Amino acid sequence: MKYQDQELLDALAVDFILGAMKGAARKRFQRLMMASPNVRQTVWRWEQHLNPLAEGLPATVPDKAVWQRIQQRLGWLAPTATPATANSTKYWLALATAASILLAVVMLRPILYTAAPQEIAVIQSSDAKAWWLVSKAQNRLHVKATATVTDDAQHDYELWMLPANGQAPVSLGLLPQQGERLLEWPTAADGIAIAALAVSLEPVGGSLTGAPSGPVLFTAEIVTL
Amino acid sequence: MEQSQQQLLQWLYATAQGNKQAFExxxxxxxxxxxxxxxxLLRRHDxxxxxxxxAFVRIWHNAADYHAEKGSVMSWMIxxxxxxxxxxxxxRRVKAEHLDISEPEHDQTSNEVQPGEVIGLVRDKVKLDDCMQGLSDEHRQSIQLAxxxxxxxQEITAHTGSALGTVKSWIRRGLTQLKRCLEA
Incomplete structure (x- = not known):
C-alpha cells in the first residue's frame, strides 16, 4: 500500500480516528504513525478538524467518585481512603472473618435477622488470602479488591454466577484490580438459585464468547447474612 | 476563547511538571x-x-508529550x-442494535451543562459548523454517527437503511469536502 499518497492517507487517518479501522490494520497504522512524521501529522490535522464536533455536546458532570478513583490509580490516595469508606479495610477484614464464623451460626439467622438479607462472598485463594469482597444488595453487587489482587494489565478478572440447576455460567461483570466497583445484577441471572461464584482470567474487556474462556482461578460460595 | 486555551495550556504544563493541583x-x-x-460512544455510565x-491517568502520565502540533489541549484530550x-x-462488542442512537439532543444531561466555553475549541467549532452545514444531510449524518x-x-447502514458502499462513499466524500472547506 502506498502511504505517500496524501489522499489515501487522509482516508486512512479518518478511518483510524473514527474507529472504522480495526484489528491488524489499526496496529499497522499505529506503527506507521510512529515511523512517519507525515502520517502522524495527518492524523493530528484530522483530529483538529473533527474534535470540535465534541464542543456541541452538553457537558455531563461525572460522579465525584471518579476523581477519587483517578487519585487512587495515581497512588495519591490509599485505595481505601475515600471519604465514604474510611475504615473499610478494617471493616471488610472483619467482615471476611465474620463471614466464616457466621457460617457456623447461620442456623440462628431467622432469630437474629429479620431485616432485608444481605449476601456476601469472599473470593479467596487456596492459601486463604482474600482477593475480592463481594456483597449483593437488591440488584447491585458491590465488589472490592483487596491489596492481594495481582495487577494484570494484560487481562481482566471476570466474575461469574454458577446456577444451581447446572445451567451455563452467567457473567456478572469484570472485577476491579484496585479499589471498588458497583456491578449491576444482570436480568439474565434473576430468580436463578446460585450454587457459587467463579472468577476466570480473561482478555482485557472480558470473555468474548459469553462463557468463561480462560482458566477459572477462584470459586466462592455466597453467604446470606 | 484564546485565553481558555491558554489557561488549559498552563494547567497542562504544570501537570507535566508534577503539579497535582493544576491537574485537578x-x-x-x-x-x-x-x-x-x-x-x-459507550452508552453505559459505568x-x-x-x-x-x-483517560485522565493517561493525561497525567503523558502531559509532557503534548505539543501544539497535536492541536489544542482540549482536542488532544478528546x-x-x-x-x-x-x-x-x-x-466489549457493543452492538448498535442495543443502543438508542436517536437520543434527543436535550435530554436530562443537558441540565448538567457546565459553562462550556472554558473549552477553547469554540473558534474551530464555528468554522466546523459552517463547513458541516455545507454538506448534504446524508454526508453529515454519517459523519456524526461515526x-x-x-x-x-456496517452499523450505519442499519441505521440509515442504505447500502454499505453508499455509506462508505458518503463518509469519504463528506470528509473530503469538509477538509477542503476547513483548510480553505
Whole structure:
C-alpha cells in the first residue's frame, strides 16, 4: 500500500480516528504513525478538524467518585481512603472473618435477622488470602479488591454466577484490580438459585464468547447474612 | 476563547511538571465534556466512567508529550478519551442494535451543562459548523454517527437503511469536502 499518497492517507487517518479501522490494520497504522512524521501529522490535522464536533455536546458532570478513583490509580490516595469508606479495610477484614464464623451460626439467622438479607462472598485463594469482597444488595453487587489482587494489565478478572440447576455460567461483570466497583445484577441471572461464584482470567474487556474462556482461578460460595 | 486555551495550556504544563493541583483544575474544567464524549460512544455510565478514569491517568502520565502540533489541549484530550473508548467499545462488542442512537439532543444531561466555553475549541467549532452545514444531510449524518457513536460503516447502514458502499462513499466524500472547506 502506498502511504505517500496524501489522499489515501487522509482516508486512512479518518478511518483510524473514527474507529472504522480495526484489528491488524489499526496496529499497522499505529506503527506507521510512529515511523512517519507525515502520517502522524495527518492524523493530528484530522483530529483538529473533527474534535470540535465534541464542543456541541452538553457537558455531563461525572460522579465525584471518579476523581477519587483517578487519585487512587495515581497512588495519591490509599485505595481505601475515600471519604465514604474510611475504615473499610478494617471493616471488610472483619467482615471476611465474620463471614466464616457466621457460617457456623447461620442456623440462628431467622432469630437474629429479620431485616432485608444481605449476601456476601469472599473470593479467596487456596492459601486463604482474600482477593475480592463481594456483597449483593437488591440488584447491585458491590465488589472490592483487596491489596492481594495481582495487577494484570494484560487481562481482566471476570466474575461469574454458577446456577444451581447446572445451567451455563452467567457473567456478572469484570472485577476491579484496585479499589471498588458497583456491578449491576444482570436480568439474565434473576430468580436463578446460585450454587457459587467463579472468577476466570480473561482478555482485557472480558470473555468474548459469553462463557468463561480462560482458566477459572477462584470459586466462592455466597453467604446470606 | 484564546485565553481558555491558554489557561488549559498552563494547567497542562504544570501537570507535566508534577503539579497535582493544576491537574485537578484541568480535570474540573474538562471532565464534563470528556465524560459526554465517552458516554456518547459507550452508552453505559459505568464503562464511560472507566474510560474517563483511564483517560485522565493517561493525561497525567503523558502531559509532557503534548505539543501544539497535536492541536489544542482540549482536542488532544478528546482524542485520548475517544481512542480509549473505541478500544473498550471494540473489546466489549457493543452492538448498535442495543443502543438508542436517536437520543434527543436535550435530554436530562443537558441540565448538567457546565459553562462550556472554558473549552477553547469554540473558534474551530464555528468554522466546523459552517463547513458541516455545507454538506448534504446524508454526508453529515454519517459523519456524526461515526464520530459521536463510534458506529462502524456496517452499523450505519442499519441505521440509515442504505447500502454499505453508499455509506462508505458518503463518509469519504463528506470528509473530503469538509477538509477542503476547513483548510480553505
Amino acid at each position: 483544575q484541568l480535570y474540573q474544567a474538562t471532565s464534563g465534556k470528556l465524560f459526554s464524549v465517552s458516554l456518547h 464503562w464511560a466512567e472507566d474510560v474517563l478514569q483511564d 482524542s485520548i478519551t475517544r481512542y480509549r473508548a473505541l478500544d473498550l467499545l471494540k473489546s 464520530y459521536f457513536n463510534g458506529l462502524s460503516h
